[in-house]
Amino acid sequence: MRHQLARQVAHWRAATVALGDLEAFAAPAAWAGVEHYLSRELRRHLTGVVAALRARGDHLAAQVASGSGEDLATVQRELVAYRRRYLQVETVLEFFGDAVNHRATPRLGALLRGLDMLAADSLLPVLGPLGHAAPPVLTYVDKGLGASILRARVRLWDGGSLSPAAAIKVTRHNLLRPTALIHETGHQVAHLTGWNAELAGVLRAVAGPAGSPASLAWSSWASEVAADVHAFALVGYGAVAALHDVVAGERESVYRILPGDPHPAAWLRVLFNVELCRLWFGAGPWDELGAAWVATHPLERGTPELRVVARDTLPRLSALAAACTRRPMRSFDGRALAALADPTRVSPTELERLAARAGDSLWTSTHLQRHESLRILAWTSLRAALDLADAPRVAARFEDWLLRAGDGPATLPSI
Structure with a gap:
C-alpha cells in the first residue's frame, strides 16, 4: 500500500511543480501584453496558489514515508482531497491563462488593453468618492451573445483564494461597441458597495403591491438591474440600444421568466431601460425603440407569468427608474447614484x-x-x-x- 500511495503522490507532486510554469498557460508575448501592475499581481497570486498546493503535496509525501498502516489509510483519503485540489488550482490557472493568451496577437492585445482602461475608468465614478479601492481589470474576448464577469475579491475554484482582478469577457460581435463592459463593471461596483441587497429592498417596495409577483420578481433581479443602471448612468442610450440587440432573440426567450434567474424578463428589461432614458433625457429615439419592441413582441403573446408581473410593473416603470437613480442609498453614503454618476x-x-x-x-x-x-x-x-x-x-x-x-x-x- 505504501508503494502505491508513494507512486501516486509522486505523480501529483510532479504535476503540481509543472503548474508553476505560467508560460505553459499563456505565451510570454501574451504576458507582455498585460499591463505591468496587473501582470505582477496576477503572477504573484497564481504563483502563491501553486506554492500552497506544493506545500500540501510535500506534507503528504512526508506522511507516506513515515506513516503506519492506520496512518496510510488516512493518507489515502488526503490524497484524494489533494488530487481534487490540484484540479481546482488547474482550473484557476487555465482560466487566467486563456484570458491572458488573447494578448499574444499585437492588435488584439492593444484593443484589450484599451478595454482594460475603459473598464478601470468606469469603476472610479462610484468607488472613488466612496473610498473603495478599484481592483485591477483583465478583459478577454470570447464567443457568444453576452458579456460576463468574474468579480475581483470573490472566492476562486481552488477553494480558498480570492480573485486578484476582475476578469471580464467581451464578446467578439461587440468588441467595438463594448457598452456591456460597463454593465459588467456595474456588477463589481454593486458587489463592493453592497448595493445589490439594498436595491433588492427598494425594488421590492416599488415594483408592486407587497408580496405580489412583480414585487418578488424585481427584488430577485436586483443584481442585473444594478448593472443595467450603472451602464446607463455612464454610457447613456448607447448601452440601452446595445442591450436591446443582445436580448432581442427568439420569442420564448423574450417573454421567459425563469425561477432563480437574476436577469429580468427581456420584455420588461428593455422597457425599463427605455424608461431610464425618458426619465433623464426626455423624448428621444428610445421612444421609437420601445414602441418597436412592444409592436414586435405584443404582451398578449407573453407567458401568463410575464403578463401578471407586467400588469403591476408597467404603471410603475417611471417610479422604478427614479428609485434606482435618484433615491439616496446607504451603499453610496446617503447619496443617490446620480450624484456619483450623473446621467x-x-x-x-x-x-x-x-x-x-x-x-x-x-x-x-x-x-x-x-x-x-x-x-x-x-x-x-x-x-x-x-x-x-x-x-x-x-x-x-x-x-x-x-x-x-x-x-x-x-x-x-x-x-
Missing part, C-alpha cells in the same frame, strides 16, 4: 456638445482619452445606434482610438 453628462445633447467642441481631437487628445474615455465610448455607441450610414466610420475611428489607448503607458488604478 445628464451622457445625454445626446451633452455628447453632441463634447464632439463638436473637441472636433478631431476627440480621437487624438491624450487629455480627452484620460478624462473623457467613458463619454467617448458613449458618443460612439450613440452614433452606432442613431446613424447607420455613419456608423462604420465612427467605429473605425473608435477602433483607432482604442488601439492608441492600449499602446499607451500603464495607468495604476486609484486606491
